[in-house]
Amino acid sequence: MSQYNGRCCFCCRWAEFAKLNDDFWLEEMIRSSVHTFGEEPGDAQCRAWISCRKELKKALKQLPKAYGDVFLVFEYVLPRHKPGTKKHQAEKGIRPDVLLVGRDFVTVLEFKQRKTDPGGEVFQGYIAQAGKYTTRLNRYHKASREMFVAPVVVLTLEKQLLEDWDEVVICSGDQLAAAVLTLEGDSPSCRSDHEMLLWLESDFAADDPQSMRYSFP
Numbered sequence: 343m344s345q346y347n348g349r350c351c352f353c354c355r356w357a358e359f360a361k362l363n364d365d366f367w368l369e370e371m372i373r374s375s376v377h378t379f380g381e382e383p384g385d386a387q388c389r390a391w392i393s394c395r396k397e398l399k400k401a402l403k404q405l406p407k408a409y410g411d412v413f414l415v416f417e418y419v420l421p422r423h424k425p426g427t428k429k430h431q432a433e434k435g436i437r438p439d440v441l442l443v444g445r446d447f448v449t450v451l452e453f454k455q456r457k458t459d460p461g462g463e464v465f466q467g468y469i470a471q472a473g474k475y476t477t478r479l480n481r482y483h484k485a486s487r488e489m490f491v492a493p494v495v496v497l498t499l500e501k502q503l504l505e506d507w508d509e510v511v512i513c514s515g516d517q518l519a520a521a522v523l524t525l526e527g528d529s530p531s532c533r534s535d536h537e538m539l540l541w542l543e544s545d546f547a548a549d550d551p552q553s554m555r556y557s558f559p
Contacts, residue, residue, distance in 0.1 A: 349542060351375050351417040356442075357410030360399050368392065371416065379419075391416075393498055394439055394453045397515040404519035411532035415441040420478040421546050438475040442522065443541060445531035448486055449522060450475045450493040457499045468495045469510045485544030492525045494518075 351374040352367070359367070371391055375383050383391075402409060417437040442449040452472045458464050472493035479486040493510045497503060500514035504521055513521040533541065 348378065349419045350415050350437075351378065353413060353415045353538070353542065355410060356398070356402050356412050356414055359395075359414050360402050360410075364392070364395065367395065375417070379417075390439075390453065390455065393455055394451075397453065397496060397498055397518055398440070400515070401518040401522065405522065406528045408528070408530055408532070409522070412530055413441075413443040413533065413538050415443055415542070418542075420475060421482050436475065436478070438472075442526075443533065443538065444526065445533050445537070446488075447490040447492070447526055447530070448479055449525055450479070450491065451496055451518075452493070453496045453498060455498050457497055458503070464495065464497070464505075464507055464512050469507055469512075471495075472510050473508075482546045482548065483544055484547060485541045490525075494521050494525070496521075 351371050354362075368388060368391060372383055372388070375381060398414065416439070418441055420436050420438070438450050439453050440451040442451065450472055452468065452475070454465075454468055456465070472495050476491050476493040479489075479491045481487075495510060495512050496515055496518055497512065498515040501516060503512065503514040504517040504524075505512045511521050511525065
């Protein structure tokens, strides 16, 4: 599986992703964005994707070989509003930068080309954004309800940062591998191509908020 034109811009195993030609991958991201979402990404978005790709390739080199079989899903569309409502039917959805998907876990990666603020704190909006993606997966995505879903905000201009803020992991690009290992361990269980396709095509439906692992709005 090298791409998926349906609910996301691109999907493949991490090891496959690392071997792709940079220009080819970016062209596929742009083409899929136009095809799937009806919009051509601007220069700022393309630069953000390139930065994200760089960090993911570096992180894979620092992880155990088993992580090469973990799937990367770029720009997967999640519902902003409760499925079945008029708001849900009218919305375009929200899209996390990258999802790491194994057999029993989903790690939400949100990349920001920023540092922490002068006081050493992380922008609360980033935490809320990553948490919102997490709860949408836990609450509405049927295939993810029984999986361990965890959010990570990656500050690519920061260095030697790895902290836990309100159930969201905050890390610098050079600590991304360490963040993933902290969450998923060194022997991730991975999916077959068919199992991944089923995950990608999973239905969205409302769930009981009381059963959710996280409590972000």
